[in-house]
Amino acid sequence: MGMQNPTPPPVAEVTAAEVTADAVPESASVLDTINNAIDSVVNVPVFGVPLLVLWLAVAGLVFTIWMRFVNLTAFGHAVAVVLGRHDKSGGASVHGDVSHAQALWTALSGTLGLGNIAGVVIAISVGGPGATFWMVLCGFFGMTLKFTECALGQMYRVTASDGRISGGPMHYLPAGLAERGLPGLGKVLGMVFAVVCIFSSFGAGNLFQVTQATAVLREVFPAMEGTRWALGLGFAVVVGAVTLGGLKSIASVAGRVVPGMCALYLVIVVVILATNAEKVPGALASIWDGALNADSVYGGFIGVLVAGMTRATFSNEAGTGSAAIAHAAATTDEPIRGGIVALLEPFLDTVVVCTMTATMILVLDPGSSTDPGVIAAMEAREGATALLILAGEQQPWSRMALVLAITSFALSTVLTWSYYGERCVRHVVGERFCAPYRIVFVGVVFAGALVEASSAQRFADMAFLSLAFPNVLGLYLLAPIVRRRLDEYRASQRETSGSNVGHERP
16 A cells, blocks of 8 residues: 655645645535635745744854854753752752643643654645655744743743743733833733633644544544534543643653553554564655656745744744743742753654654555545544554554544643633733633633534644744743853853763753
């Protein structure tokens, strides 16, 4: 079924707008109306590239140079911190609700999920194999963006009225820019971010996850097709029960579920690649060839670039500021250390997992499949379902394993985004509206089982990617603060070690 050198789809016919705005059903829904409104802003073409994609691409490159490639030089130190080698026991000056490792897994639970499975299938179906190259490159430069925003999240975090730590762009944008003499701009950017994040929690963190997960369940258990409401109710009950416990409850679930499900998913990928080892070189070659040698050079290249970068941002969230909300709650007295831990996220979920997923997809080659289920799933943008069918044909045991991993990833992402949204609701309108938000959020979980995947994916893309506008603008203005603190941290680490910085230090 697979080919030695998978043939990419005709990416030259794909326009920039088509990459992030999939075909809209004739009967336009409320979601489609919202999608069109947002699309008219974020997809304004600049040199043929959507404004938002160009905005993130330039930011990733600039910040990586500005922070002197901290994504490479501090990598070993980040691993050491996650392993607990730099933890401090107790101390009144060390604040936080969760450990560095828990913060990492919580943030990863919001990124290491269906964006790395369904999102990769969508990227390749739209932009061809070459989209994978741009996903990986975006993940590499996104590591520095993630470091910067999460360090700021720690610097300007506050203790909320409920006694919990609260941080993220809605805090560091107004507080940080006030220090820079721009209080008005900071308040506006912080409020815009919070409002967009609330909408995004319903899209990227809710609808997209539930529609993909329920589509997979209906594929494996066809009887559920007529009882979508029951699937929605089941998801809603679980989400409602866990979110009542707040961040500590979510972090506890994420810390237990995400590592195990990630390991299970990677086992499936490795087994399929091993059984198709002769096709792997051709798949990898098609990624490189497709990245730089797309048909109709300019038009094809732009289509591949946009597909890759859009799905990469959806995968690792770098530049959107969302993960800074989770990392702000980490127990530490050193904000830079929290940022350094955060840079591991884009590496794990995009550079590692997305590359492995893409290689597996190219080996399975859904584009040449004649299976009606695969064809229907690809047309409906149900990438996880297409992958489930293809993997199950080669390794029957993988069907149930993938169902378990996909539903767990979806639930962990939904739980994490419920926390992100609630923190933003608290910032915008106060604590009294948090309970109504939870009720609406759980209601959207239920509705997600009834919504078609194509509309949900488009809404998720539009709302989620829009977070980068206020956040990245603020990052440019606050970067000198982060760079100074990074230099101070490096100096303190050298003094502590009494030698030159080694592989374990930034």
